Amino acid sequence: MSNLIKIQNKDLMVKEFKGQRVITFKDIDTLHQRLEGTANKRFLDNQGHFQKNTDYFELAGEELRDIKQLPNFGIGLNASKITLITESGYLMLVKSFTDDLAWKVQRELVNVYFRVKEQKQLSPMDQLRLQYQVIEQHEEKLNQLDNKVENLALTMNISDGQAKTIQKLVNKRVKTLCCGNESNAYMDSSIRKRVYSYIWRTLKDYLNVTVYHNILRKDYSTALKYIDTIALQGALFREVHESNDQMTFSREVV
Numbered sequence: 001m002s003n004l005i006k007i008q009n010k011d012l013m014v015k016e017f018k019g020q021r022v023i024t025f026k027d028i029d030t031l032h033q034r035l036e037g038t039a040n041k042r043f044l045d046n047q048g049h050f051q052k053n054t055d056y057f058e059l060a061g062e063e064l065r066d067i068k069q070l071p072n073f074g075i076g077l078n079a080s081k082i083t084l085i086t087e088s089g090y091l092m093l094v095k096s097f098t099d100d101l102a103w104k105v106q107r108e109l110v111n112v113y114f115r116v117k118e119q120k121q122l123s124p125m126d127q128l129r130l131q132y133q134v135i136e137q138h139e140e141k142l143n144q145l146d147n148k149v150e151n152l153a154l155t156m157n158i159s160d161g162q163a164k165t166i167q168k169l170v171n172k173r174v175k176t177l178c179c180g181n182e183s184n185a186y187m188d189s190s191i192r193k194r195v196y197s198y199i200w201r202t203l204k205d206y207l208n209v210t211v212y213h214n215i216l217r218k219d220y221s222t223a224l225k226y227i228d229t230i231a232l233q234g235a236l237f238r239e240v241h242e243s244n245d246q247m248t249f250s251r252e253v254v
Contacts (some may be wrong), residue, residue: 003072005112005113007031007105007108007109007112007113008031008101008104008105008108010030010031012027012031012113013072013073013074014072014113015027015072015073015084017057017059017067017084018057020086020087021086021087021113021114022057022084022085022086023084023085023090023109023113024073024074024082024083024084024085025037025039025040025043025083025085026039026074028085028090028093028094031105031109032094032097032101032102032105033101034097039093039094040083042093042096043056043083043085043093046092046093049092050089050092050093054086054088054089055085055086055088055089055092056083056084056085056086056089057083057084057086058081058082058083058084059081059082059083059084060080060081064079064080064081064082067082087110087114090109090114091106091110094106155216155217155218156216156217157213157214157215157216157217158213158215158216158217158220159217162215162217162220163212163213163215165224166203166212166215166223166224166227169224169227169228170196170199170200170203170227173199173227173228173230174186174192174195174196174199177195177199177230177231177232177240178191178192178195178240178244179240179244183243183244184243184244184246185239185240185241185243185244188243191239191240191243194236195232195236195240198230198232198236199227199230200212202230203223203226203227203230206226207219207222207223207226
């Protein structure tokens, strides 16, 4: 069997480790016509999503010294470690490569490189079933990762932009509860500040936070809706309306 395989008219040296075919970051960059270092950066940025010894192998020490002796790996003598990517790791790594060339390279690598041994033992129908099974497994894994990312986002605090939106709504609610920004109550800084304090306190108590920046993103929509429902009660309600009634009375006297 030849140790050289053509992928998109480019030569790819066959590399095997622990009974399965693997590929290097340099191979991926070359075949996908990406800048050298692109695949390695994508891997490092998302390494937490990859399973060691399943999606990739990390070699150092004696294992690396043995691999260096194999010319098809093309590892420099000064390399202190190397990462070998398996089929599952490759498909996860190039998820974001969605141009036409990327799809062609992915199909060829899976069918011609990674699966070549299995294809010799399986019928065409079995090969097709196996390919669909691999795709479904990777889609399921990717969906699980997406769900983890989404759940993590929901446990995060609101962004600065969301905090500013809440501030604007609170300001608007203060004006409404004071009966407008030209009202006596709003013009009275003492009353206005107490209305502000009341709204902020009510909102934080409702969402069980000590400062509004700690509002969770999952509660952001709830916060926006709740602000519009906050109403004055008791002594503060009476003080606002008495202050506004004095303005109306003064106008009538004039």
